[in-house]
Amino acid sequence: MKWAIYLVLAVLVAGGWMYHLKPDSAIAPLQEKIAHAEASGESEELEKIDKWRADIKGKEDEKTFTGILLAFLSAGLVGVVVVMEVLPAVAHRFTHAVYDSAEEVEVDVMHDARSKVAQGDYHGAIEAFRTAAAADPMNRLPWVEIAKIQRENLDDPMGAIQTFRTALESQEWELNDAAYLLFRLAELYDEDAKDRMTAASILNQVMEQFPNTRHSANARHRLHEWGLI
Structure with a gap:
């Protein structure tokens, strides 16, 4: 279930990046209007240039903000996957690599000794514990x-x-x-x-x-x- 959630989030973030990287179709017409107004020199259109430039800047700022937001979301998603999945898996493998031999002693010998105690076989339990002591001297x-x-x-x-x-x-x-x-x-x-x-x-x-x-x-x-x- 959690991997399905990760997949959905990854698709949403990827879709967001694809949309973000597409050229803004509203900016090019405004730039053309500015160029035309400057070329024509008509006062009515020249008065609109500042507004068009403000509109372009607003759209560019919006695009920049969206990019920053997507960057944070991407980093957050990667961080969650690393912390929740990758690091525990690495730690688990490392722990097994370091302690497997000790765990085998505990399972194979100590468990056997405790079973004998539970059965009332105290002398057998003592021998089993002596075996455990020899296997794990410290x-x-x-x-x-x-x-x-x-x-x-x-x-x-x-x-x-x-x-x-x-x-x-x-x-x-x-x-x-x-x-x-x-x-x-x-x-x-x-x-x-x-x-x-x-x-x-x-x-x-x-x-x-x-x-x-x-x-x-x-x-x-x-x-x-x-x-x-």
């Missing part, structure tokens, strides 16, 4: 999901602690990811293992590794709540 989500299953579904908080430790030791994480994993690890030690001192040690590690960041401030705030600083 994605912390598979590790978080594994720890969540161990803690909430398998009643194995110590296994969840080991999962976070394995994740942290497996590679060099980005700042936000590393801080997130450390905070979750501290939370498990404090709430499940009832080992606040180890949790505090982990928060101190956050403060040392990421000074002058919101993560350091959050760690300090938590330690202050615990009365340890």
Whole structure:
């Protein structure tokens, strides 16, 4: 439907340009009258020359205005098509080119893992999430999901602690990811293992590794709540 609208608008604009580019049939007769009056020298016709010239100028100004208006309409139509159709199509193709591989991991592996969770196959889900972690090493989500299953579904908080430790030791994480994993690890030690001192040690590690960041401030705030600083 929208392409039909674009086509109608394009036809109207093209028709406008065709009409605009045609010579104005009213100007030539006026020019002939002026030439004849000047040649004849008759006073009655000479008095009309100024009016005829004004008429010619008015028609030329009208033609100029019409040309400007058509130029704006043409530019507007092209702009609408580019913004509404061309740019989104280019962006869509670019996005697919950049993220196709990541999307395949999400669809093929993460979806499979979540399906196993929904089916109650928690051990199978953990293996699927481990596969996802191997396929996308910089994605912390598979590790978080594994720890969540161990803690909430398998009643194995110590296994969840080991999962976070394995994740942290497996590679060099980005700042936000590393801080997130450390905070979750501290939370498990404090709430499940009832080992606040180890949790505090982990928060101190956050403060040392990421000074002058919101993560350091959050760690300090938590330690202050615990009365340890």
